Amino acid sequence: MAIKSLDIRHFTGFQPLTLLCLFLLYAPLIIVMIYSFNDSNSITRWDTVSLRWYYDLFYGVDAPKFKAAAINSVSIAIMAAISATIIATMAATAMLRAGRFRGKSVSFALINLPLMVPEIVTAVATLIFFSAIGFTTGYLTILIAHIVFCIPFAYLPIAARMQGIEEVYEQAAQDLYATRFQAFRLILLPLMAPGIMSGFLLAFIISLDDFIITNFVKGAGVETLPTVIFGAVKQGIKPNIMAISTLLLVVSVGFVALSYFVGRIGEKANPTTTKKGE
Amino acid sequence: MSKDNEIAVDIQNVTKMFGGFTALKGVSLDIRDNEFFTLLGPSGCGKTTLLRLIAGFEEISNGAILLYGQNIADLLPNNRPVNTVFQQYALFPHMNVTDNVMFGLLRLGQEKSKAINRVNEVLELVRLSDFADRMPSQLSGGQQQRVALARALAPSPKVLLLDEPLSALDLKLRQAVRLELQQIQVQTGITFIFVTHDQEEALTMSNRIAVLEGGRVQQVGSAREIYEAPENKFVADFIGETNLIDVNVSNLEAGKGSCILPGGEKITCSAARGARSGPGHLSVRPERIKISASSKSLLKGTAVRHIYLGTDLHIEVKLNTGGNVTVRMQNSTQIQIPDVGQSVGLDFDPSSARLLVD
Amino acid sequence: MANLPKTTTKGSARTYDGFGIPLIIPTWIIIGFFLVIPVAMMLVYSFLTKEFRGGVIWEFSIGAYDQFFFYRGLFGDSPPTIEWTYIGIFWRSIWQAGLATFFCLLIGFPTAWFIATRTGRNKTIWLFLITIPYWVNLLIRTISMKFLIRDNGPLNEFFLSIGIISEPLHIINTNFAVQLGLFYSYLPFMVLPIYAAVERYNFALSEAAADLYASRTVTLTKVILPTVKPGIIAGCILVFVPSLGAFLAPDLLGGAKNFMIGSLIEEQFKGAAGNWPFGAAASMILLSLVLIVLTFYARSQTKDQI
Numbered sequence: 047m048a049i050k051s052l053d054i055r056h057f058t059g060f061q062p063l064t065l066l067c068l069f070l071l072y073a074p075l076i077i078v079m080i081y082s083f084n085d086s087n088s089i090t091r092w093d094t095v096s097l098r099w100y101y102d103l104f105y106g107v108d109a110p111k112f113k114a115a116a117i118n119s120v121s122i123a124i125m126a127a128i129s130a131t132i133i134a135t136m137a138a139t140a141m142l143r144a145g146r147f148r149g150k151s152v153s154f155a156l157i158n159l160p161l162m163v164p165e166i167v168t169a170v171a172t173l174i175f176f177s178a179i180g181f182t183t184g185y186l187t188i189l190i191a192h193i194v195f196c197i198p199f200a201y202l203p204i205a206a207r208m209q210g211i212e213e214v215y216e217q218a219a220q221d222l223y224a225t226r227f228q229a230f231r232l233i234l235l236p237l238m239a240p241g242i243m244s245g246f247l248l249a250f251i252i253s254l255d256d257f258i259i260t261n262f263v264k265g266a267g268v269e270t271l272p273t274v275i276f277g278a279v280k281q282g283i284k285p286n287i288m289a290i291s292t293l294l295l296v297v298s299v300g301f302v303a304l305s306y307f308v309g310r311i312g313e314k315a316n317p318t319t320t321k322k323g324e
Numbered sequence: 325m326s327k328d329n330e331i332a333v334d335i336q337n338v339t340k341m342f343g344g345f346t347a348l349k350g351v352s353l354d355i356r357d358n359e360f361f362t363l364l365g366p367s368g369c370g371k372t373t374l375l376r377l378i379a380g381f382e383e384i385s386n387g388a389i390l391l392y393g394q395n396i397a398d399l400l401p402n403n404r405p406v407n408t409v410f411q412q413y414a415l416f417p418h419m420n421v422t423d424n425v426m427f428g429l430l431r432l433g434q435e436k437s438k439a440i441n442r443v444n445e446v447l448e449l450v451r452l453s454d455f456a457d458r459m460p461s462q463l464s465g466g467q468q469q470r471v472a473l474a475r476a477l478a479p480s481p482k483v484l485l486l487d488e489p490l491s492a493l494d495l496k497l498r499q500a501v502r503l504e505l506q507q508i509q510v511q512t513g514i515t516f517i518f519v520t521h522d523q524e525e526a527l528t529m530s531n532r533i534a535v536l537e538g539g540r541v542q543q544v545g546s547a548r549e550i551y552e553a554p555e556n557k558f559v560a561d562f563i564g565e566t567n568l569i570d571v572n573v574s575n576l577e578a579g580k581g582s583c584i585l586p587g588g589e590k591i592t593c594s595a596a597r598g599a600r601s602g603p604g605h606l607s608v609r610p611e612r613i614k615i616s617a618s619s620k621s622l623l624k625g626t627a628v629r630h631i632y633l634g635t636d637l638h639i640e641v642k643l644n645t646g647g648n649v650t651v652r653m654q655n656s657t658q659i660q661i662p663d664v665g666q667s668v669g670l671d672f673d674p675s676s677a678r679l680l681v682d
Numbered sequence: 683m684a685n686l687p688k689t690t691t692k693g694s695a696r697t698y699d700g701f702g703i704p705l706i707i708p709t710w711i712i713i714g715f716f717l718v719i720p721v722a723m724m725l726v727y728s729f730l731t732k733e734f735r736g737g738v739i740w741e742f743s744i745g746a747y748d749q750f751f752f753y754r755g756l757f758g759d760s761p762p763t764i765e766w767t768y769i770g771i772f773w774r775s776i777w778q779a780g781l782a783t784f785f786c787l788l789i790g791f792p793t794a795w796f797i798a799t800r801t802g803r804n805k806t807i808w809l810f811l812i813t814i815p816y817w818v819n820l821l822i823r824t825i826s827m828k829f830l831i832r833d834n835g836p837l838n839e840f841f842l843s844i845g846i847i848s849e850p851l852h853i854i855n856t857n858f859a860v861q862l863g864l865f866y867s868y869l870p871f872m873v874l875p876i877y878a879a880v881e882r883y884n885f886a887l888s889e890a891a892a893d894l895y896a897s898r899t900v901t902l903t904k905v906i907l908p909t910v911k912p913g914i915i916a917g918c919i920l921v922f923v924p925s926l927g928a929f930l931a932p933d934l935l936g937g938a939k940n941f942m943i944g945s946l947i948e949e950q951f952k953g954a955a956g957n958w959p960f961g962a963a964a965s966m967i968l969l970s971l972v973l974i975v976l977t978f979y980a981r982s983q984t985k986d987q988i
Binding site for chain 1: 379380381400401402403406407408410412414416417418427428431432475476479
C-alpha cells in the first residue's frame, strides 16, 4: 500500500489543474455552440433557443456565398484526399516493401517536409511559385497546394497499417502463383483497407480545415469555407458565423472520430496476426 | 522409398550470403522424386534459408538449383511449380478456408467450378470438409495448419516445401499430424522437403535426412544410417544421445579402425569416413552399454547419479580414468540397478561403437 | 554442372524489389515540384526588386534584406542605422512563442503527468478528452476564443454579472490575448509528447527511490525528470515552432498593435501595399530560424543516445 505522501503518482493540485485545462479547452467551443442557438440578433444578449441562424445560413442573405464556399471546400477536399491517398499508398509501398533504392532516405525527408515547414512559409512559397510560372491563382492552385500537405497526413495511418502486415502473406500469395501485382491487389490492398480509409478521412479533414495556405493561393474569385468565415469575422462576428462554426466543428470532430474508428474496426475484422497453437 | 531414381531437386554447390554473413556454404544435395526428405539442424544452421532459395524468396549468391533438370534461378516464386507450407501458416486473414485453398488454382487460370471441386477434394484429404466456410481466425492452430497444407496441395505441385509446420502444436497433436503427413505424402506421391529442428520428427517421418550445421551439410542418409553411422561428432551428438570417449585412433582400413579404451582394452570397430589416425572420439550410444557383473568389463567406473525418465533410467557413471558415461536402462523391475557410489563395470559390443574425429 | 558465375551479397529480398523508384516518383513530383522548388523560388524572390502593385521585377537586389535590417532615412540616402522595427517584430514573436511555450509547459506538464498516471480505461478517456478540441478547425477555435474574450463577450458578461468587476476587462487586442490564443492552439502538442514519455516511465524505479528515503521532490527532479526530458523537449519544439510562424492568433486576437511575423509576412502579399521580395526575405528568415531550432533539436536527440 503506497503511502499517499510518498506516492509519486499523486501530486495534489495536478488533478484540479488538469480539470482547469480541460475547461479552458472546451469552454470557448461550447459557448459558441450554445450561442449558435441563440434567437437574439445580438450575439451577446441571450434570448431563446432557436435554429434561426442555421436557417439563415441556408436561406439568408449570405447563403449563396456560404454555399459556393462549401461546395469548393468539399470538392477540393475530396479530390485532394483521393490524390494524396493514392500517392501516399504508393509511397508507403515503396518505403516499406521495396527494399533499398537510390534516394530512399531523401524520400522519407520529402514525405515529411510539409510538416516541417511553417504553414505561412509554405503559403508564401506556393504563391510565389505560381506567380513566377504565370499560373493564375484559383481553384486549381488551391487543389494542388492541398494535395502537397495532405500527403504526409494520409501517409501516417497507411504506413502504420502496412508496417503491421507481415510480408509473409504476399510471399504466400506469390508462392501460390500470384504475380506481384496480383499479390498487391488481392492481398496487401484488402488488408490495408482500414489504414487507407483512415488516411483518406484524415487528409479530407485536413484539407477542409486549411486556412492559411488556401488564403494565400486562392486569388480573388474563389472562396472556401474557412476563408469565407475569416472574411466574415473581419467584418464583425455575426450570429450566423456561430452557426457555421458549430457545423464545421461538428463535421471536423466527426470525421476524425470516424477515421479513428474505421482504423480500429478494420483491425478487429481482419487481424493481421494469426493465432498459433491451441 | 523412392520409386524411381529421378532427381526432383538438384542443389549444386549453393552458397548464400546476406551482406557479410554467409548462411549457406557450398551445399550440394540430390532430392529424389517422391521422397520425404528432411532438412534437420539447430536454429541458424541454414535449413530455412535453403528452403526459401528453392521456393524463390531469396536469390542464390553462387551455385545452382535445378528442378527436374531445369535451372530455376531466374524464375520468380510464382513461376516455380513448388508450393510452401509456412511456419506461421500465413493463411489470408480476409478470406475464408475455401477461398484460401482455392487461391492458387484461380491464379493458375482454373475455372471456378472446377477449382471448387478440387478444393473439396483436398479438404477431405486433410479432414477439414466441415470447415470450408470458416475464417482463419475461427480456427484452432491445428486446423489452420491443415488448411495451410490443403492450400499448398491444391495446385498439385511437383515439390512441397514445409517449413517447421508442426512447431506450434502440442506434443500429442504433433504426433498425430506426423502420421497424417506421411500418409498424405505416400498417397499423393509429391516430393516433400521438410524442415525441422526436432530430430525425433526427422527420424520418424523421413525417407532420407540431411543434417545441416553452420551452413554446411554434415551428413545425408536414411534415419538408420544417420543414427547408427554418424560421420562426425556433431551428427553423433545432435541425433539422439551419445557418449564421446577421447581415444587415440589407429589402424584405419576399409571403414574400420582400432583404439585403446581408457581401461586399457583394445577394440576394433567401425570408423567414420573422415576419421584419421591420432586423437579422436569413440561414440557409443547409451542404450548399447550394459552394466556388467564380470570383472573383465571394457570400462570401469562408479555410478554417480540416477535420472528417472519414466520409461527409462539413465545412470551416470564416472569412469575410473576420468570422464562421464551415460548408460540407458529400461525401467523394468528385473534389472539390478546399481546404487549411487557403487563400482560398476560397463560392457558394449564394439560393432555398435564408432570412431569419429571432429 | 551448371555453375552460375554470379555472386551477389544482397540483404534479404523484399516483395516489391526494384519497384521502389516507380512507386515513389509521384511523391517526388508533387512535393519536389510544388514545395521544394517553390521554397527555392522564394529564396530567389527575396533577392529581386519589388514591383509596385505586388509581384516582382526580375532585377537582382538585396533591397529586401537591406530594408529588413537597416534604416536609411526618409529618402533612402542617409547612412544606415539598424532598423529595429522588423527585428523588433521578429524578436517579439520569438518572445511570444517562448512565453506560449512556457505556459503550455506549466499547465501541460501536470496535465500530461496526471493523465499518464491514471489507470486502464480512464487513461484513454482522459486522453480522448484532451485531444478532441484539437480536432476542431484552428480557425474556429481562434474565433471562439475571440468571441469569448471580447469586451462585450460572454466572459466579461459573466464577470460583470457576478460583480467581480465593474467595467469590462479589455482582454482582446492585447499581448495576453495572443498568448491565450497560442496556448489554446497548441496545448495538445505539449501534452501528448510528455504523456508518451511519462507513460513509458517505469514507476517501480521511483518507488525504489522512495524506499531509499528520497522525498517526493527529490525523486521528481533527480530520477524522473531526466527520463522524461526528451518528451518535454519534443513538446516545447512542437509548440514553439508553430507559434513562431502563427498567423491566426495574432491577427484575430492581437489586432494591429500586436504584429507578429505571420501578420508581417501576410501583409506583404495583400494587394497594392505589398512588397513581395520583402515578404520573401522575411519568410526566409523565419524558415532559417525554424531550421536552426530543428537542427538543435535533432542534435540534442542524437547526443542523448549515447
